[in-house]
Amino acid sequence: MEKIIEKPKLSKATTKRLSLYLRCLKGLEKNGVTRIKSSELSKMTQVGSATIRRDFSNFGELGRSGYGYNVSDLIKVFSEILDTKEEKRIALIGCGNLGQALLHNNFRRNENLNIVCAFDNDPLKIGNELCGYQVHSIDEMDKVLKQEKITVAISTVPSQNAQQAIDQVVENGITAILNFAPDPLVVPENVHVHYIDLTSELQTLIYFDGQ
Amino acid sequence: MEKIIEKPKLSKATTKRLSLYLRCLKGLEKNGVTRIKSSELSKMTQVGSATIRRDFSNFGELGRSGYGYNVSDLIKVFSEILDTKEEKRIALIGCGNLGQALLHNNFRRNENLNIVCAFDNDPLKIGNELCGYQVHSIDEMDKVLKQEKITVAISTVPSQNAQQAIDQVVENGITAILNFAPDPLVVPENVHVHYIDLTSELQTLIYFDGQ
Numbered sequence: 214m215e216k217i218i219e220k221p222k223l224s225k226a227t228t229k230r231l232s233l234y235l236r237c238l239k240g241l242e243k244n245g246v247t248r249i250k251s252s253e254l255s256k257m258t259q260v261g262s263a264t265i266r267r268d269f270s271n272f273g274e275l276g277r278s279g280y281g282y283n284v285s286d287l288i289k290v291f292s293e294i295l296d297t298k299e300e301k302r303i304a305l306i307g308c309g310n311l312g313q314a315l316l317h318n319n320f321r322r323n324e325n326l327n328i329v330c331a332f333d334n335d336p337l338k339i340g341n342e343l344c345g346y347q348v349h350s351i352d353e354m355d356k357v358l359k360q361e362k363i364t365v366a367i368s369t370v371p372s373q374n375a376q377q378a379i380d381q382v383v384e385n386g387i388t389a390i391l392n393f394a395p396d397p398l399v400v401p402e403n404v405h406v407h408y409i410d411l412t413s414e415l416q417t418l419i420y421f422d423g424q
Numbered sequence: 425m426e427k428i429i430e431k432p433k434l435s436k437a438t439t440k441r442l443s444l445y446l447r448c449l450k451g452l453e454k455n456g457v458t459r460i461k462s463s464e465l466s467k468m469t470q471v472g473s474a475t476i477r478r479d480f481s482n483f484g485e486l487g488r489s490g491y492g493y494n495v496s497d498l499i500k501v502f503s504e505i506l507d508t509k510e511e512k513r514i515a516l517i518g519c520g521n522l523g524q525a526l527l528h529n530n531f532r533r534n535e536n537l538n539i540v541c542a543f544d545n546d547p548l549k550i551g552n553e554l555c556g557y558q559v560h561s562i563d564e565m566d567k568v569l570k571q572e573k574i575t576v577a578i579s580t581v582p583s584q585n586a587q588q589a590i591d592q593v594v595e596n597g598i599t600a601i602l603n604f605a606p607d608p609l610v611v612p613e614n615v616h617v618h619y620i621d622l623t624s625e626l627q628t629l630i631y632f633d634g635q
Binding site: 226233239240259294301309313314315323365388390391396405411412413417418419 | 434436437439440443444446447448450451468470505506507508512520521522524525526528529531533534537576578599600601602606607608616618619620621622623624625626627628629630631632633634
């Protein structure tokens, strides 16, 4: 496993499954499991074995027929693909309960993902500290985003104000946005918005529970 | 559109895409858009046109060649599939910042999804009110889950305590669990766990922003 892994072009669906595999594999490794078959991983992840084998085949010959896959090799390959090598400096826009949960947790399992500044429009929060972060006013965004060399934004701003906040983020050259408000945003083509819609997630769960 | 829609068997990936289509379509309808082509929806959702057409074909003939799809018809069909007709009574396990964000929001856009009780193991929270909910001790779970006729649980319990909390949830016959801790849980085969791992979501976004 000494060769350098070339990053293949992956679809969004495959990339999300890689995250899922990686999480399960890390759990297995923690419990002392050293190898796994696609059928076993399929049971854990609820992804079909054929899909797992197809996803894995993006990375060359990872497994051996009859033996399965070496857990730590898979972890190495998938981490190489998914983990960012450089620090990603993240701005949080919106410091309500959800924003505070994010500040508090701050992706601490991944040392290269760092929320470094926080914004809100609530006069009671601006200028004060929350979870160790000074809260900036939205009006200061242009200055602070540049100063802090931000490249990623997370928005927990409610739908009715989200577009306005995101317009300002985009004007500052940020092209990666994680958005917790469900209504779609209008952004230029080079900007990637990833939505987390908790109602959709719950609906998907309930749909499958009802089958 | 008066016929009753039979619920087809959908994959998890298709179901999640339906949620995404539904969110976009509702946004379009709000902005006065009445019809849409798969190519336009593809641009909005970043899902390929062929996938969109294949997904839509699960529901019979929804569109007309050259005309596209009627937005309100699609909303009706997809809502029929995804929206629960009966109330889902939900227990929240873990009332930290993230839990409080969920209590505060409580899926208010969907009247059939209701968090009705909340649990925590923090003596400072137990017995007190948070966002209008009385916080119960984890020890009271067996009693309260039955009393409140809970069928769905949302857990924001950190990984190190999640398995224990979920075991108790499962013992009470709950088969649908939305889990915010990234480590995989061990549950019986009839129990559906849906994971929301914010680090994975951010990694997926960053992977695509780097392409």
